[in-house]
Amino acid sequence: MLQMNFLTLMLLACLSLFAEGAMSETVKLSGQLVYSAGNNDISLIELRSLKYYSLGLFSTDSINHLTKLSDRVILFEDCTGIRKPNCLLREFDIDAKTSSTLRSGYLPTYIPESKTLLFYDLDEGSGQKWLYVADMRTPSIAQKIAKAPADMVLPNSLTYPLITQPLQISNDEVIFVGEDQDLWIFQISNSKLTPTGIKASAPYVWRKRTQQLISYNWKSQEFYQITLKTGHAEKLPQLKGASGLVYLPNDDVIIYGKSRMRILISETYDIFAYSFNTKKEIKLRTSSHISSGVWLP
Numbered sequence: 001m002l003q004m005n006f007l008t009l010m011l012l013a014c015l016s017l018f019a020e021g022a023m024s025e026t027v028k029l030s031g032q033l034v035y036s037a038g039n040n041d042i043s044l045i046e047l048r049s050l051k052y053y054s055l056g057l058f059s060t061d062s063i064n065h066l067t068k069l070s071d072r073v074i075l076f077e078d079c080t081g082i083r084k085p086n087c088l089l090r091e092f093d094i095d096a097k098t099s100s101t102l103r104s105g106y107l108p109t110y111i112p113e114s115k116t117l118l119f120y121d122l123d124e125g126s127g128q129k130w131l132y133v134a135d136m137r138t139p140s141i142a143q144k145i146a147k148a149p150a151d152m153v154l155p156n157s158l159t160y161p162l163i164t165q166p167l168q169i170s171n172d173e174v175i176f177v178g179e180d181q182d183l184w185i186f187q188i189s190n191s192k193l194t195p196t197g198i199k200a201s202a203p204y205v206w207r208k209r210t211q212q213l214i215s216y217n218w219k220s221q222e223f224y225q226i227t228l229k230t231g232h233a234e235k236l237p238q239l240k241g242a243s244g245l246v247y248l249p250n251d252d253v254i255i256y257g258k259s260r261m262r263i264l265i266s267e268t269y270d271i272f273a274y275s276f277n278t279k280k281e282i283k284l285r286t287s288s289h290i291s292s293g294v295w296l297p
Helices: 002-026
Strands: 032-036 041-046 051-057 062-068 073-079 088-093 098-104 106-111 116-122 129-135 142-147 167-170 173-177 182-187 192-199 201-207 212-217 222-226 233-235 243-248 253-262 265-275 280-285 292-296
Touching: 032 062, 032 243, 073 106, 106 167, 116 142, 142 182, 167 201, 173 201, 201 222, 201 243, 243 292
Parallel strands: 062 106, 062 292
Antiparallel strands: 032 041, 032 292, 041 051, 062 073, 073 088, 088 098, 106 116, 116 129, 129 142, 167 173, 173 182, 182 192, 201 212, 212 222, 222 233, 243 253, 253 265, 265 280
């Protein structure tokens, strides 16, 4: 009996080592993932070693929608119940572990080439949500770009928000969901708005390697990879149920979270990585949720 248990343990150990070796061979990752689970903390994973670090807790209800300002500084949306529907945009220095408030707003996206910040905020006069653009050097001075789409009302009378973070697709362009629920492109240098004709789609990732948009269609409830010039769309079934997508341009990999059912608990989350090169998915972290994140080289 003891010999059988020993052999079983040895077999399991070998299988574990094989699985780790296969993982490193099929999906090679570089850099760091900085992310939040949507609560009051920020975490970091060293992607080569998969070492995990907590970067600190904050006195807020929700940290969400991160964007990178530099390789060591991020910007995030800080929301509390008493402050909704307006949130604060806060800078966070990863090394010093200090934060400071930039301005009001939510769903921020920073464009480093033009030092431009795009974000949503409420117009105090009308109460309407707008997409704004501002120079990062003077963030309190912002210009309106477009009205945000109204929330979609579901058959059960609950609402589903259609606005997402503006997504950078070039040095001078972002794509976002317009008031008409279609996707629009905003060119920063000349404030030009261009319709794409893509409907019922929320942009999440710009796949830099192939210059394609990865978006979520809220009617079919599927992720698609879209070539903007032709409109050709390819379904991505491997991302079914994914959330908190983060793209690694150096590795052509997407990191995301997925939920799963668990005994005695309704559901729990794991963090995965999918490589477009190898067509393989690996689990990065068990029982851990990613709501929003950024990749740092």
